[in-house]
Amino acid sequence: VTPKAALMPHKVPDVKAIQRIFDHVEQKPTRYELNLYIVQPEDDASDTEGKRFSGEDSSGAAGPENASAASTPPERSPNA
Amino acid sequence: MKVAYWPGCVSRGFTPELHGSMAKVAPLLDIELVELDRASCCGAGVLAEHNQELADALNARTFALAQKVDGADLMMNICSTCQGAQNECQERLDANTEYREHVNEVLSPEGLRYEKGITNKHFLWLMVEEIGLEEITRRVKRPLTDLRVGPFYGCYIVRPTDRMGIDDEHPRDTYLAQLIEALGGTVADYAGTHKCCGFPIITMNKEASLKQAGRHIGDALDADADCLVTPCPLCHLNLDLQQPLAERYAGRDLGLPILHLPQLVGLALGLSPKELGFDKHVVKPSSVIDWSTSVVAATS
Numbered sequence: 409v410t411p412k413a414a415l416m417p418h419k420v421p422d423v424k425a426i427q428r429i430f431d432h433v434e435q436k437p438t439r440y441e442l443n444l445y446i447v448q449p450e451d452d453a454s455d456t457e458g459k460r461f462s463g464e465d466s467s468g469a470a471g472p473e474n475a476s477a478a479s480t481p482p483e484r485s486p487n488a
Numbered sequence: 489m490k491v492a493y494w495p496g497c498v499s500r501g502f503t504p505e506l507h508g509s510m511a512k513v514a515p516l517l518d519i520e521l522v523e524l525d526r527a528s529c530c531g532a533g534v535l536a537e538h539n540q541e542l543a544d545a546l547n548a549r550t551f552a553l554a555q556k557v558d559g560a561d562l563m564m565n566i567c568s569t570c571q572g573a574q575n576e577c578q579e580r581l582d583a584n585t586e587y588r589e590h591v592n593e594v595l596s597p598e599g600l601r602y603e604k605g606i607t608n609k610h611f612l613w614l615m616v617e618e619i620g621l622e623e624i625t626r627r628v629k630r631p632l633t634d635l636r637v638g639p640f641y642g643c644y645i646v647r648p649t650d651r652m653g654i655d656d657e658h659p660r661d662t663y664l665a666q667l668i669e670a671l672g673g674t675v676a677d678y679a680g681t682h683k684c685c686g687f688p689i690i691t692m693n694k695e696a697s698l699k700q701a702g703r704h705i706g707d708a709l710d711a712d713a714d715c716l717v718t719p720c721p722l723c724h725l726n727l728d729l730q731q732p733l734a735e736r737y738a739g740r741d742l743g744l745p746i747l748h749l750p751q752l753v754g755l756a757l758g759l760s761p762k763e764l765g766f767d768k769h770v771v772k773p774s775s776v777i778d779w780s781t782s783v784v785a786a787t788s
Binding site for chain 1: 511526527540541542544546579580587594
């Protein structure tokens, strides 16, 4: 990066690739989502209040460099 | 240190002085920037509200591009909002193999694949954790002596604390204050340091948004700040670009310069206000420029 180039207007060179992702994901009839925080119906929420999750995929992810994965719930199916 | 550099779209559109000053400061800190020029907008959290999978796929693409940069130690960005939005996406992608594989399928036609566990750090975190404040102080050519700087973190880089990796060992919510002191400046403490600038609600409720911005700036002025520094270009938009309007909503005169983080660092490293793009600000940083001139005059 040069200071001069940094001041020039930017245009994503392969905007078609981004458009393809947009079209692919937006046009699907069913959303594929992963909710990390709601893991059961609200009625049962009090049963597990205060419990910490430690899933297989979040092990070894502690530390600031992997901060975003430091306290993730267990492996579970998307859309569950 | 070589980094896969994600400037974010605001710094390449609305606030080019941020992107430009980062490009000037990087070599002074021995940082080699390899710009991810094919990456798209992070979605700023808004896209994820509309379609989570789309936001995760686009950010996974950015992470995958970063992971393809040969010899890069990590991915770095200069926008707190990008950091917050990307950390949220990474949290989901890293938490679930099935979900990650599903997203990777969308990326595969481009030959891209996100592997779990990318290290993505804001420039602020990188300076403190990778370079070190002592080293930064050692490189200071023009200490910010007598310059009272108010830190303005914004919300995306300090909340939620777990996702942002803030703990006793890594008090990232104090790094801005530590850095100001390492550069020789004085921290102006005021109520709004860790509060929201109001930008996220500006299209919904302009009055509340700009009252918020005006209140923070007013509080900083009451604390005798010469300027504010922010690691977030969206905060900069509300605090600088909108400051003349915020003045009206706040019902008082403001006129406080708002600096981008690399601008403050660059000033201490000896770059001139012009090199750092101060002339592009709406509220001209006259007090900072005057300070800089007097410091240069005193040392020459």
